[in-house]
Amino acid sequence: QVQLVESGGGLVQAGGSLRLSCEASGRIVSINVMGWYRQAPGKQRELVATVPTGGYTNYADSVKGRFTVSRDNAKNTVYLQMNSLKPEDTAVYYCNAGEIITHGSRFLRGPYWGQGTQVTVSS
Numbered sequence: 001q002v003q004l005v006e007s008g009g010g011l012v013q014a015g016g017s018l019r020l021s022c023e024a025s026g027r028i029v030s031i032n033v034m035g036w037y038r039q040a041p042g043k044q045r046e047l048v049a050t051v052p053t054g055g056y057t058n059y060a061d062s063v064k065g066r067f068t069v070s071r072d073n074a075k076n077t078v079y080l081q082m083n084s085l086k087p088e089d090t091a092v093y094y095c096n097a098g099e100i101i102t103h104g105s106r107f108l109r110g111p112y113w114g115q116g117t118q119v120t121v122s123s
Contacts (some may be wrong), residue, residue, distance in 0.1 A: 001007050001010070001014065001026055001106060002024060002025070002026040002028065002097065002100055002112045003024070003025050003026055003112075004021045004023070004024050004095045004096075004097055004112055004114035005023055005025070005036075005114060006021065006093065006094070006095045006115065006116065006117040007020070007021050007022075007117065008020040008021050008022060008069075008116040008117065009117030009118045009119045010012070010118075010120070010121045012085055012120070012121055012122070013086060013120075013121070014075060014085060014086055014121055014122065014123050015085065016085050016121070017070065017076065017081070017082060017083045017084075017087065018035065018055040018082045018086065018119060019079060019080070019082070019083055020079065020080040020082070020093055020117060020119075021077060021078075021079050022034070022036075022065075022077060022078050022079075022095030022114055023075065023076060023077045024076040024077070024095075024097050024100075025114070026082075027102045027103040027104075028076050028100060028101070028103075029071070029087055029102060029103055029105075030098050030100070031053070031073075031076060031097050031098075031099070031101075031103045032052055032053050032099030032100070033048030033050060033051075033052045033053075033096075033097065033098045034050070034051055034052075034071050034078035034094045034095070034096065034097045034099060034101055035047070035049055035051060035069065035095075035097075036048040036050075036069060036078070036080045036093055036094065036095060036096065037047050037060075037080065037093070037094045037096055038091035038092065038093045039091055039092050039094070039116075040088075040090060040092075043091075044121065045094065047060055048060055048063055048067065048080065048093070048100075049063065049067055049068075049069035049080060050096075051069045051070065051071050052071065053073065059070055060082065060099070062088075063082075063085040063089075064083065066083050066084045066085075067081065067082050068080070068081040068083075068114065068121050069079060069081075070083070071122065074089070074094075078095060078097075079100050080093070080095065082119070085121045086121060087114075087121045087122065087123045088121075089100075089109070089119060089121050090119060090120050091119060092116040092117065092118055092119075093116065093117050093118075093119050094113050094114055094116045095113070095114035096110075096111050096112070096113055096114075097111065097112045098110035098111040098112065099112060100112070116117055
């Protein structure tokens with residue numbers, strides 16, 4: 001089974017920065033797509049950023065120019081660097097991974113989700 005564990009959330013003032021990390025574990029050989037989603041109170045979960053193995057990144061319009069997604073394939077880890085944070089960025093941030101190859105050539109389509117990490121931006 002695949003597990004995703006996030007870290008790095010917290011409370012920050014508007015204009016500040018945070019860096020989220022998410023490590024995937026579970027006899028993984030490769031992960032095609034990794035990314036971040038968020039869910040604010042009373043709202044649906046929305047895409048923040050994704051980065052496939054090839055490295056082509058995709059961002060929500062609301063975070064372009066402020067957030068940067070990256071990954072370390074050797075560590076099965078995805079990062080989200082968040083700069084110039086705004087109060088409207090306040091949400092629970094979830095790591096996501098899909099299209100996973102495990103040892104024994106097993107293909108897991110996913111998606112798999114982390115438990116979420118709270119990001120709160122004060123004005």
